[in-house]
Amino acid sequence: MNSSFPSLPSFPSFQSARLAPWAAGTLLALALTLPASALAQSSSRPQVGLQCVSHGSGPMLECVVDLRRRDGSAVEGAQVMLGALMPSMPMAHTIKPMKAAPTGKPGEYRATLELEMLGVWSVEVDISGPLRDKVARNLLVHECPGSERCAATPAKAGDDVHMGRHRPGAHGGHKH
Amino acid sequence: MSASWVHAVGLASDMAIMSLLALSAYLLLLVGRVSFGQQAFFGLGAYASGVMSALFAWPLAAALALGVVVGALCSWALALPTMRLSGLHYAVATLAFGEMARIALSALHWQRPTEDGPVGPAGIEGFRDIRWLLENDVSAEAYLLLTLGLLAAVLGLLMAAERTRLGTAWRMTGQDDVLTAAQGVSVARMRLLVAALAGGLAALGGGLYAHRTTYIEPALFDPMLGVHAVGYALLGGLGTALGPFLGVVIDLGLLDAARLFPGWRMVIFGGLVALFLRWRPRGLLDEVLVHRLGQWLRRQPPAQPPNPPTAP
Amino acid sequence: MLDVVQLLLDGLLDGAGYALVGLGLSLTFGGLKRLNLAYGATAMLAAYVGAWLHIRHQAPAWLVALTVVASAALIGLYVERLCFGLPRDESTQPRGAPIAGADGREVVALASSFAIWMQLEQLAVNLLPRHLNAFPSLAAEGQWMVAMDVFGSVSGVAGGELMLRPDRLALAVMTVLLTLGLARWLERSRAGLAWRAVADHRVAAHLVGMPVSRLQALGFAAACALSGVAAFAMLSLDAQVTPMFGMWVLLKGLVAAILGGLGSVRGVLWGGLLLGVVESLAQSWLGALAREFATYALLFIVLVAPWRASGRSAL
Numbered sequence: 001m002n003s004s005f006p007s008l009p010s011f012p013s014f015q016s017a018r019l020a021p022w023a024a025g026t027l028l029a030l031a032l033t034l035p036a037s038a039l040a041q042s043s044s045r046p047q048v049g050l051q052c053v054s055h056g057s058g059p060m061l062e063c064v065v066d067l068r069r070r071d072g073s074a075v076e077g078a079q080v081m082l083g084a085l086m087p088s089m090p091m092a093h094t095i096k097p098m099k100a101a102p103t104g105k106p107g108e109y110r111a112t113l114e115l116e117m118l119g120v121w122s123v124e125v126d127i128s129g130p131l132r133d134k135v136a137r138n139l140l141v142h143e144c145p146g147s148e149r150c151a152a153t154p155a156k157a158g159d160d161v162h163m164g165r166h167r168p169g170a171h172g173g174h175k176h
Numbered sequence: 177m178s179a180s181w182v183h184a185v186g187l188a189s190d191m192a193i194m195s196l197l198a199l200s201a202y203l204l205l206l207v208g209r210v211s212f213g214q215q216a217f218f219g220l221g222a223y224a225s226g227v228m229s230a231l232f233a234w235p236l237a238a239a240l241a242l243g244v245v246v247g248a249l250c251s252w253a254l255a256l257p258t259m260r261l262s263g264l265h266y267a268v269a270t271l272a273f274g275e276m277a278r279i280a281l282s283a284l285h286w287q288r289p290t291e292d293g294p295v296g297p298a299g300i301e302g303f304r305d306i307r308w309l310l311e312n313d314v315s316a317e318a319y320l321l322l323t324l325g326l327l328a329a330v331l332g333l334l335m336a337a338e339r340t341r342l343g344t345a346w347r348m349t350g351q352d353d354v355l356t357a358a359q360g361v362s363v364a365r366m367r368l369l370v371a372a373l374a375g376g377l378a379a380l381g382g383g384l385y386a387h388r389t390t391y392i393e394p395a396l397f398d399p400m401l402g403v404h405a406v407g408y409a410l411l412g413g414l415g416t417a418l419g420p421f422l423g424v425v426i427d428l429g430l431l432d433a434a435r436l437f438p439g440w441r442m443v444i445f446g447g448l449v450a451l452f453l454r455w456r457p458r459g460l461l462d463e464v465l466v467h468r469l470g471q472w473l474r475r476q477p478p479a480q481p482p483n484p485p486t487a488p
Numbered sequence: 489m490l491d492v493v494q495l496l497l498d499g500l501l502d503g504a505g506y507a508l509v510g511l512g513l514s515l516t517f518g519g520l521k522r523l524n525l526a527y528g529a530t531a532m533l534a535a536y537v538g539a540w541l542h543i544r545h546q547a548p549a550w551l552v553a554l555t556v557v558a559s560a561a562l563i564g565l566y567v568e569r570l571c572f573g574l575p576r577d578e579s580t581q582p583r584g585a586p587i588a589g590a591d592g593r594e595v596v597a598l599a600s601s602f603a604i605w606m607q608l609e610q611l612a613v614n615l616l617p618r619h620l621n622a623f624p625s626l627a628a629e630g631q632w633m634v635a636m637d638v639f640g641s642v643s644g645v646a647g648g649e650l651m652l653r654p655d656r657l658a659l660a661v662m663t664v665l666l667t668l669g670l671a672r673w674l675e676r677s678r679a680g681l682a683w684r685a686v687a688d689h690r691v692a693a694h695l696v697g698m699p700v701s702r703l704q705a706l707g708f709a710a711a712c713a714l715s716g717v718a719a720f721a722m723l724s725l726d727a728q729v730t731p732m733f734g735m736w737v738l739l740k741g742l743v744a745a746i747l748g749g750l751g752s753v754r755g756v757l758w759g760g761l762l763l764g765v766v767e768s769l770a771q772s773w774l775g776a777l778a779r780e781f782a783t784y785a786l787l788f789i790v791l792v793a794p795w796r797a798s799g800r801s802a803l
Contacts, residue, residue: 045292081182087395090385094190094432097182116439119619119731122391126182132310136391143618210595212602257792263595264523265791268742272788275739279781300777399735403602410599439614446607450570453600 046075048125048135052152054115055144061113061152065100065125074107078129082111084121087138093117097126118143120155185316189388191428192323194408196381198420199330200374201402202409207370208350209263212402213254213270214378216277217247219397221379222386223281223297229308229387231288231296236308236387243383244376250277251375252368259367274402281394302393306386323384327421330377334417346370407449413461422461494650495768501653503744503764504660505722509737510744510756511667512714518751519687519707522597526567528738529608530712531719534560535729536612538720539621549624549724557716563608564712568705571600605734613731625727627655659721664757666717671753683707715741743787762786 049066063082067075083097093116100109115121120140127133137154144150197218204211225243228234234242258269287296297303309319337343346366348356353363386392404427405420412423426448431441452459509531516524524530538556541547547555674680685693686703694700719737723729743763748755763783770782 081179083182083186085389087393088398089400090389090396094183094187094428097179097186099179117613118617124389124391132313134307134310134390136304136389138393140619210599261791264598267595267598268523268746269788269791271739271742272784272791275784276781276788279777279784283777400606403606406599407603407606440610442606442610446603446605446610449603450600450607453596453603454570457596 044070044131045133046070046127046131048127048133050123050125050135050137050139052123052139052141053149054141054152055147055149059115059118059141059144061115061121061123061139061141062149063100063111063113063123064103065109065111067107067109067127067131069131075129075131076102076106078109078127078131080109080111081126081128082113083124083126084113084115085124086117087120087122115141121152182316185320187428189316189320189323189384191424192320192327193381193385193388194405194428195327195421195424196330196384197378197401197405198408198412198424199334199417200378200381201405202414202417202420203334203346203370203374203377205406205409205414206350207346207367208353209259209367210267210406211270211374212267212399212406213272213274213277214374214405215397215399215402216274217251217375217378218382218385218401219277219281219392219394220250221247221382222392222397223284223303223382224379225383226303226306226386226392227286227297230303230306231286236312239308239387240380240383243379247379247382248372248376251378252372254375255368255371259364259371271399271402274397274399278394278397281397300394302391302395303386304391306390306392309387310390319388323388326380326384330380331417331421338416407445410459411445411449411452413459413465415458415461415463415466419459419461423459490650491772495772496765497650497652499765499768500761501656501660501764502767503761504663504757505656505718505760506740506744506763507667507757507760508659508663508718508721509715510741510748510760511663511670511718511753512711513738513741514745514748514751514753514756515670515711515714516708517745518753519683519711520572520597520704521687521751522572522594523601523742523750524567524572524708525598525601525738526571526604526608527712527715527741528734528736529605529612530560530563530567531715531737532729532731532734533563533608533612533615534716535623535719535723535733536615536621539623539723539729540615542624543616543622547624549626552624553720553724556720557713560716560719561709561713564709564715565705567601567604567712568708571604572597572704572708605738609731609734612734619730621729623723623727623729626724627727655725659725662721663760667753667757674753739783743783746787747790 047068047070049068050063051066052061052063054061061084065080065082067078067080069075080100081097082100084095086093095113095115098111098113100111102108103110113123118141120138122136122138125133125135125137127135139152140155141152142150197214200214200217201211204214221243224246225239228239228242229236254270254273258266258273261269281297282300284297285299287294287298289295292305295305308314334343338347345356345359345361346369348359348361349363349366349370356366357363408423408427409420410423411426412421413419427441427445430436431444437444456462458464513524513527516522516527534556537559538547538552541555542552674684682693682698682703685696686698686700686707690700693703715737718741719733723733740763744760745756746759747762748757748759763786766782766786767779771779
């Protein structure tokens with residue numbers, strides 16, 4: 001069977017006129033991102049502490065971010081934005097990101113996120129200002145009855161797996 | 177910089193990235209195959225690009241390019257044994273492969289020590305600190321421009337390819353493979369080529385995603401992601417490369433972000449896809465509509481009878 | 489040696505569960521020649537309805553069981569009307585189906601069933617938003633320790649004890665009985681004959697006066713009711729249900745059904761047992777991740793195996 005690949009013929013002029021802006025735009029955008037300077041690998045990353053509590057139905061997640069430099073001094077005046085996404089369905093359940101306001105204590109910022117579901121959420125802390133960084137922590141958001149506040153615990157990797165049927169007790173016959 | 181602006185920029189980036197994944201499912205639908213495994217190439221591309229940029233300090237363009245190559249190669253390798261399967265078995269095989277890839281990524285440990293702690297894929301815990309954009313001070317807006325530019329380039333290339341013999345050939349393969357083979361086109365090689373393209377596209381989306389969020393984990397690449405990609409292609413339309421993009425806009429834009437039916441998004445979306453498959457199987461932007469739109473855009477008069485040849 | 493026997497035993501017991509889960513899926517394929525991807529979500533939504541009854545209204549276990557099975561049947565009816573009610577002949581096929589080819593309509597039905605899968609999952613999660621939901625527990629309190637001294641004295645291998653949970657043994661026995669009984673019923677009874685006739689040749693069945701559409705709907709609903717039975721059985725041993733249950737049911741059931749040959753009722757039993765044993769061995773050799781991987785690898789290998797006679801496209 002004669003099966004050479006059909007080759008692309010030369011484009012008629014009106015087609016290339018339509019393609020050109022796209023090509024140019026791509027090249028321009030690509031050029032923006034090629035690094036102008038060498039890769040900076042200094043340890044200027046802040047240490048980010050994240051404590052969250054959930055309350056109400058929704059649920060609402062109130063998070064306090066603690067920013068410190070390597071030497072322990074608090075980072076003040078930073079622009080902190082908190083966001084969240086669900087690892088099991090990454091581009092759905094879009095949560096409006098919230099700007100975290102300084103609480104008064106140096107280096108601390110607080111914001112409340114309106115979540116859609118309970119379960120494992122990846123809370124993103126987006127820091128700009130004097131330092132720029134982005135940190136994501138996985139938290140298991142529990143249901144909190146009434147007007148209480150429950151801490152959201154750090155989620156371990158196995159919290160969201162499929163129904164694991166290999167419970168250790170069932171295979172207790174191993175004598176290792 | 178207000179939270180709403182950040183939200184909008186993030187949403188637009190997500191839509192562009194998801195469109196790339198939807199386009200990859202769309203390409204395979206064009207050659208007549210439903211694939212529930214495209215999320216595997218998305219994940220492989222994400223990990224490959226992330227590893228290159230975070231562990232080996234490659235520039236973004238090179239890391240993305242490598243991700244694309246990895247995705248294309250793996251997709252082509254998967255297509256070799258599976259393309260001869262019937263559509264039903266192919267769908268299940270790609271689903272199985274998608275899960276195999278996800279589990280393999282859960283077992284991947286490849287870390288390098290740096291000043292800020294180890295960096296690299298840490299198995300089931302995921303891959304943190306893909307910080308190329310942060311270290312090179314690329315703003316979210318600039319990255320959105322890059323993502324949109326890449327999407328526009330891909331869309332342009334695909335739409336241009338539709339007018340060539342190649343594009344016609346791969347559409348034919350999906351409609352009737354026996355007839356296509358009778359025309360002299362190798363159906364198997366066409367499917368392999370399209371599979372490689374689809375894998376590369378999905379991997380491109382994955383690489384862009386990894387750098388945008390700086391953190392990826394294997395749990396992200398579960399079958400629901402691939403199922404959604406196919407859904408976007410089927411809903412938006414198989415007539416043009418803009419179809420999957422439309423599907424993404426409808427789901428992520430209208431249903432999700434605009435909170436049109438909060439808490440019922442998947443119910444509406446799933447219902448729409450099922451209804452469309454019953455009454456308008458080629459989706460919203462099907463070939464007929466695209467043809468009519470094309471005519472209207474070009475304001476073509478109705479076809480005239482050919483002029484009689486003038487005598488020399 | 490005893491460890492291996494224990495492994496095999498655990499694998500077989502797990503496998504019986506997978507076979508039960510895959511039974512309904514295999515039946516729908518056998519009857520309709522179409523794969524119902526909404527199967528797992530059907531079972532999950534039915535289980536969630538049962539869990540809701542249990543949590544909100546403290547319903548007893550038998551009522552929950554009935555509800556789960558009935559809900560599964562009803563949901564199955566909905567799925568069937570929406571996705572699989574498509575006529576199979578050319579003349580009424582909508583113009584330009586997304587997938588052409590010999591099994592085009594089957595793939596279209598598969599595609600629309602995955603859309604319903606999304607719907608049903610969302611409905612379930614809307615009903616019970618928590619991650620862990622209580623389910624009536626029928627789990628056994630303790631384990632049986634089966635002394636293997638007799639075995640040891642016969643073969644010269646050191647004796648010991650095997651651990652055996654009586655509830656899982658009961659599940660396995662029920663599965664075997666149900667599967668074999670169902671296979672026999674399909675072969676011997678008039679209703680089974682009707683089902684097989686419709687599956688075999690729709691037009692001929694219609695010509696002899698069978699209400700084909702109604703039979704298909706009934707059969708589909710019955711198969712989904714089986715999924716409800718499986719869901720109740722598995723979940724009552726676990727005493728909880730999570731949103732991951734739907735995907736688990738679909739994947740395990742799919743593997744068991746395909747391993748045994750889609751459409752074959754006895755095959756599902758063998759397929760499930762094989763899957764259980766392979767998983768058990770994989771876990772003991774290479775760990776928990778290998779267990780999951782082995783499931784899909786087995787499925788993949790069986791699908792792409794070069795010696796498969798069926799399932800090939802023309803080109």
